[in-house]
Amino acid sequence: MHKFADFVIDNPRLVTFFIFILVIAAVFPASKIRTDFDLENFYPKTDPTVQSYQLLEKEFGRDDNVIMVGLSSDSLFTVKELLELKTIIDSLKVIPNISDIQSIWSANEMVNLNGILKFDPFLDADSLQSDLLNIKKRITTDSFTEGFLIDKQGTTTAFFLEVDEENNTYETRNAIIKQLQATLSNYPSKDFKITGIPYFRNQYVNILNEEVIFYISFSSVLIILMLWYLYRSISGVFIPMLIVWFTVLFTVAAITLTGGYLEIMSSTIAPILLCVGVADSIHMMSKFDDAIENGMKQRKAIIEMLLTLGSATFLTSITTAIGFGTLITSTVVPMKRFGIYTAVGVLIAYTITILFLPAILKITNIRKVFKEKGGKLYPWIGGKLLKVSSFNRKHYKKISLIALSTCVLIGTGIYKLQVNGKVFDDVSRDSELIKDSDFFTNNLAPAFPLEFVINTEEPEGITDPDFIQRVESLQQHLLSYPEIHRATSFTTLLKELHQVMSPDQADINALPDDQNLIAQYLLLLEITDNDILQNVTDFDYQKLRIAAQTEDAGSQSINEIRNSIEKYLARNFTGEEVTITGSTILSANLVNKMVYSLASSIGLAFICISILMAFLFKDAKMVIISLIPNIMPLVLIAGIMGLLGIDIKPSTAVIFTIAFGIAVDDTIHYLARFRIELKRGLNIQDALEITTQKTGRAIIITSIILLLGFGTLITSEFTSTTLMGILVSSTIFFAVIADLVVLPSLFYWLKPTLKDIVKKAD
Structure with a gap:
């Protein structure tokens, strides 16, 4: 350490020049730091929770790429209101990277036309006036629209913007949300509510970005004022602040260069380093002042500072880095990143302190940081x-x-x-984020998906009447939990189809009890142009999906519900493999x-x-x-x-x-x-x-x-x-x-x- 101290004191301008070159080089990568919030990225790729979610994604698509827009109106089912809603939806279809928009205007009903199954839209602009009350009755009692696109009273509706899965990034979502808000602002008389996981993620990140910048700035101002009050000297203020600003800059640059980004945990790194960097410099400046008070000359005081507190500060930096670095053992990816980057930042703070502090003390020829008359x-x-x-x-x-x-x-x-x-x-x-989310929970259905994929292990396994009855019982069991508001599956579709095609039999048995009849219904669905089947089953009818929507009840309640459901499944689905997944499960597992x-x-x-x-x-x-x-x-x-x-x-x-x-x-x-x-x-x-x-x-x-x-x-x-x-x-x-x-x-x-x-x- 003595040789190091001599080198820094003998070459202070070289050391300072080197640091400032690195600062200039770090500005560009640091300015490119990105922010995101994706629950799936919190897990290692090999984690069973992620693999279960990827099974859902592979078979039926993601459940976290839909932005939901809702509104209420007592006069919703009037020609004027419905046509205005259609105009709004049509204007949103031109937004880039929106693959589909579901609404009451895109909703179809099944029609039996002389034994031929057809899907006709509930709403038709040319025939609205003549049949409005009948349309309202049909659409508010349909299993797939009620509680999803419209409420039972016909006064609240929602439309769903599906973000293109290939381009579901923070930047893309931001552009979509801006255009969505700009379009909706053209209708100031309507109180639109916006929610959905993509929307929440981006709004969360945007607020997070603003807060990170604000708190670094605000904390810096307060720390500057405090340092001035303590030291009453320019050096006592700006030396610690330069050290921490350089530390934050280098750490953010390191995050960018290693492919990292800011999210819920790493956003706290900057305030931590702000405090740690100041602590290192204050301890060392205090030692420098103590040495001066004991009669040492400046050079000897700087050497004394480095020899005594250089090693002590190194020890504290190592132990603090160990404290954060042990998070590398975590199975949660952002926590692991947080630990690594914070540990690196702590060591960067130490390195800058022992290089920059003695060099700047020598260059400025400061005799004492603390002013006696201060x-x-x-x-x-x-x-x-x-x-x-x-x-x-x-x-x-x-x-x-x-x-x-x-x-x-x-x-x-x-x-x-x-x-x-x-x-x-x-x-x-x-x-507003919570109020808008509560609007959907109270009027339609919550925005939090709870998904089930049931694998019968054999092609056309879902056509077994016994299996169909057990799935229907499972759906009713799911709805017995107060937190779960809605559940739909192939059986929901089958009941509706049975009612349309065989109303007399449906009055006796809501679900068909003949496997051949179920197979015929599947054939009818196949020859229509509607793609409704792909949302509830796979191509060879081996797997079946149940899509439920639950409240944001908390990981404890969700895990209790899941444990209870797993016991039910163990009793009633002994021959099938059932996967419980969805964004709600990703979040609940993540907490633990x-x-x-x-x-x-x-x-x-x-x-x-x-x-x-x-x-x-x-x-x-x-x-x-x-x-x-x-x-x-x-x-x-x-x-x-x-x-x-x-x-x-x-x-x-x-x-x-x-x-x-x-x-x-x-x-x-x-x-x-x-x-x-x-x-x-x-x-x-x-x-x-x-x-x-x-x-x-x-x-x-x-x-x-x-x-x-x-x-x-x-x-x-x-x-x-x-x-x-x-x-x-x-x-x-x-x-x-x-x-x-x-x-x-x-x-x-x-x-x-x-x-x-x-x-x-x-």
Whole structure:
């Protein structure tokens, strides 16, 4: 490290020039960062959940490529309203990458014309006036239109824009949504409601993009103001800010260059790095100022800063990177990416700090970052920490016991924690997205698909009357769940066809009980031009699809419903293979995977840090002492979440990783400085006092900055982001108490020998 320090000090302009060249090179790839939100991409390609979904996609197409537009009108079934609706729909057909639009104007009814099956449109512009009441009655009682395209009262309707599967990208959807909104804006008297998974994804991403830019900017301004208040010097403000801006820029460029993109988790990387980068630079600038105060010249002070805190900051960066890097073991792809990119970003922050900070200090010939005549907070913190150190020494047993008792008491709330997440979980219940989604749930059917693919294992297996009856019973069973509003399948089609072609028999048995008759009906459907069969069965009639629509009930309810349905299937479909899938299942499975992956990753991180502490201090007690301050904030936050009824879900689960990274960073900074003071020959008491005062001051300042950075998230439109702001801010507070009060008290109480370090000092 000494040779490295000499090189940077002797070549500061070369180092700075090199960094600025990299900054210029990183601007272009960073500007090309893209954002997306695709549930299927959250899983590895080999995951059974994805393979089940791909089975549905292969046989029947995707269930997540439809944008839904709805409206209500008491005068819907008037000639004027219906023709105006047709005009709107026709104008939307010219939008590129829309493969089809389903509406009451495209809906067909089955007609028996002298024994010949025909599909005629319900609505015909030329005959609307003469038969409107009869049309309304037929279309509002049809199994395929009622609850889908129109409600029972005939006052609410919807049309569905199907996005071309080959071009179902964020950019394409954005263009479609803009043209859709522009067209609908030409009808200000109508209150259109828009929902559907493609629409939600893009609106979510658009809000996310705006928030990322806003919070980076807002946090930067607050941090700048705080740094100015603390240091009252331009260098004390702009050196840390340049370091964090460079860090974020390089990390975003790395994400782009490796084919990554921003989504629900990686969007939090920038605020994390903003805080971590500032923390590294503040710790090192504090050490530089301490060296100057001790009478060192600038060159020697820079070398002292690099020799002592360069290695200490490297240690904290490595441990923080390990904390995030353990997420690489996750089976959830975005969580794995989040862990990798955040770990890389932390190491980038360290690299820039040890290169840029000493170089810029040398170039600008700064004698001291903190101005004596500046802010009063900086020296005030140092004075208070001396009193804290004295308090710790006198009352270490009480402090330790109170801390442990508090953890146990609040930690009981962990038993009340529940794993539960919704598709729309991150969005405020008062937002337009949720209100529009609720409109469909309350008036037609929810926008969340729950799909079943039943494989009879033999061609024409779906023509077996016994099988048909069992499928019909399954549909009725599905509708017995309050969360499931609608279910259609081949049996729905068959019942309607039976009623049209054989009304007398249908009055006795709603479904045909003769296999030959079912085969004849299939032949009738084949020779028509209608493609309705391909939505409910495959080409050789071996597989059958049931399409259900469910509320956004949460992963806990969906998993309970699925488990109950699986028991029903095990009793009634012993000879068939049944696959339960759909976007709703993708979301429900994802919640559990993310939470349990995160728990195992944090456990792995604790093991890694325990090994590191054992290696550094060669004392078993030190492992306990180092882990308790890191565990405490996590236990307290988990307990508070349980007591307040805040569920564990992807957006709140990631809080624990962030909290762990912050807690570890502070603890390692403290222990690394403590180890340095021991090596200088100080006893444990003196080493603790100096560490608490000097490193404690930097910890408090960085914690204040972290609070400002994460505190801004409380104003977010996303409920999950607001919770993240509140809970991470609380964790930061708990971590400061744990590191500056509990950690020193544990030293006094457990009295580790630390013989190896003391011997080296001697």
